[in-house]
Amino acid sequence: MISLLKSMWQVFLHAFRKPVTIQYPEQVDYLPPRWRGRIILSRDPDGEERCVACYLCAAACPVDCISLQATEDSHGRRLPSFFRINFSRCIFCGYCEEACPTDAIQLTPDFEMCEYDRQNLVYEKEDLLISGPGKYHDYNFYRVAGVAIGGKGKGEARREKPPTDPLGLTP
Amino acid sequence: MSNAIISLITVFGVLVVALSVSAGLIWLERRLLALWQDRYGPNRVGPFGLLQVLADMIKILSKEDWVPPFADAAVFVIAPAVIIVPVLLTFAVITYAPGVAVADLNVGLLFFLAMSSLTVYGVVLAGWASDSKYSLLGSMRAAAQMLSYEVFMSLSLMGVVMLAGSFDLKNIVEAQKGLWYAVPQFSGMLIFLTAGIAETRRLPFDLPEAEGELVAGFHAEYSGMKFALFFVEEYLGITLISVLISVLFLGGWEGPLLPPLAWLAVKTLFFICFFILLRATFPRPRYDQLMSFGWKVMLPLALANLVVTGGILLAVR
Numbered sequence: 001m002i003s004l005l006k007s008m009w010q011v012f013l014h015a016f017r018k019p020v021t022i023q024y025p026e027q028v029d030y031l032p033p034r035w036r037g038r039i040i041l042s043r044d045p046d047g048e049e050r051c052v053a054c055y056l057c058a059a060a061c062p063v064d065c066i067s068l069q070a071t072e073d074s075h076g077r078r079l080p081s082f083f084r085i086n087f088s089r090c091i092f093c094g095y096c097e098e099a100c101p102t103d104a105i106q107l108t109p110d111f112e113m114c115e116y117d118r119q120n121l122v123y124e125k126e127d128l129l130i131s132g133p134g135k136y137h138d139y140n141f142y143r144v145a146g147v148a149i150g151g152k153g154k155g156e157a158r159r160e161k162p163p164t165d166p167l168g169l170t171p
Numbered sequence: 172m173s174n175a176i177i178s179l180i181t182v183f184g185v186l187v188v189a190l191s192v193s194a195g196l197i198w199l200e201r202r203l204l205a206l207w208q209d210r211y212g213p214n215r216v217g218p219f220g221l222l223q224v225l226a227d228m229i230k231i232l233s234k235e236d237w238v239p240p241f242a243d244a245a246v247f248v249i250a251p252a253v254i255i256v257p258v259l260l261t262f263a264v265i266t267y268a269p270g271v272a273v274a275d276l277n278v279g280l281l282f283f284l285a286m287s288s289l290t291v292y293g294v295v296l297a298g299w300a301s302d303s304k305y306s307l308l309g310s311m312r313a314a315a316q317m318l319s320y321e322v323f324m325s326l327s328l329m330g331v332v333m334l335a336g337s338f339d340l341k342n343i344v345e346a347q348k349g350l351w352y353a354v355p356q357f358s359g360m361l362i363f364l365t366a367g368i369a370e371t372r373r374l375p376f377d378l379p380e381a382e383g384e385l386v387a388g389f390h391a392e393y394s395g396m397k398f399a400l401f402f403v404e405e406y407l408g409i410t411l412i413s414v415l416i417s418v419l420f421l422g423g424w425e426g427p428l429l430p431p432l433a434w435l436a437v438k439t440l441f442f443i444c445f446f447i448l449l450r451a452t453f454p455r456p457r458y459d460q461l462m463s464f465g466w467k468v469m470l471p472l473a474l475a476n477l478v479v480t481g482g483i484l485l486a487v488r
Contacts, residue, residue, distance in 0.1 A: 007452050014207045020209050021211050
């Protein structure tokens with residue numbers, strides 16, 4: 001019986017504590033940089049699209065909310081002709097970001113994407129693309145990969161040696 | 172003519188005040204629970220969130236008035252009325268201030284006890300007519316709980332009746348001019364408080380609607396305005412028990428400086444807040460614990476209180 005009264009007193013004392021509530025629309029909580037929120041497509045430092053349309057994100061997505069179509073531009077760069085994320089299905093697991101070999105797809109600390117119309121939650125490529133490189137400032141896939149594109153031949157990538165001639169006789 | 176007008180004003184005044192207080196309690200309870208849980212509670216609609224009640228009311232009025240196809244429709248519709256009418260009737264016999272009473276019955280206390288027994292019917296009918304296992308279990312619990320706690324509820328009040336020598340609530344208040352009955356009848360007050368919590372089916376005695384196990388107990392199948400009636404009845408019950416404790420044990424409207432009605436309001440509000448603090452603190456006991464607590468602890472205590480009070484009164488007079 002004494003313990004009951006004690007616990008009532010303890011609960012009553014909480015009346016003099018400051019509420020822990022964050023009054024959301026007026027006060028905004030700190031979101032860590034690795035927060036998994038709205039998905040974006042980043043560009044490399046040269047301003048070109050990073051996405052090479054490898055379909056790995058679409059394959060990794062557990063709810064199949066990503067759809068895209070690969071194409072190739074005149075320089076031989078692969079890029080998606082359309083890239084569509086249905087955010088009404090997305091569960092913000094971040095598997096697409098982990099799967100992405102070129103760091104193109106990234107999750108951002110933004111979750112305020114309510115819509116009155118469900119159809120508006122389907123984001124197209126122009127909605128997803130941002131102008132900057134996102135979390136990885138210096139990374140440029142085509143500058144480190146061996147694949148040849150217009151303006152960059154074989155062996156011209158960073159830390160890459162020129163291709164050896166298999167028919168040459170020098171050691 | 173003027174008498175008729177005055178009594179009409181009293182009737183509607185008591186009705187309006189009782190109903191609006193119980194509606195306001197929804198806001199008060201949510202704010203107080205939030206205060207004790209380090210939150211804010213509803214604070215968006217209107218000043219301090221006061222208009223939340225209005226918003227809730229508009230919402231619940233616009234809900235579909237639905238009777239489940241498997242329910243016994245007639246009883247299902249009548250049950251909310253059966254439960255709320257006795258509580259409202261009890262407000263009629265309480266004397267709020269000298270001359271402010273709808274009906275000045277000389278058996279007011281007995282009338283209250285009779286009416287509080289009748290609310291069991293509403294609960295049982297609601298659970299039975301719903302034709303669902305959770306509702307039935309809830310109403311079975313409610314019936315057993317309310318019947319067994321009513322036994323010592325009336326016994327705990329007999330000490331007050333012996334001291335005042337009257338069943339009339341007005342005379343009981345006037346007999347407390349010198350000393351509130353909270354002092355000589357302290358155990359009686361505690362027993363009545365416990366029984367009152369059980370009668371209104373409030374936490375920690377809310378087993379009839381234990382949401383963790385019975386969904387919502389006896390009113391699980393109800394929605395819309397019919398559910399609102401159960402909801403309002405619960406808060407009316409809290410108000411009623413608080414008013415009665417103030418009247419029976421804390422001298423009702425007696426008090427210095429403030430007008431009589433204000434004193435009664437202050438005392439009532441104190442007990443209402445106490446009820447909410449109980450809810451904020453205690454977990455729900457097991458059903459067998461509830462029953463054995465009622466029959467093995469509270470009933471002997473109430474009987475002992477009755478015998479000791481009677482013995483002392485006999486010796487003194």
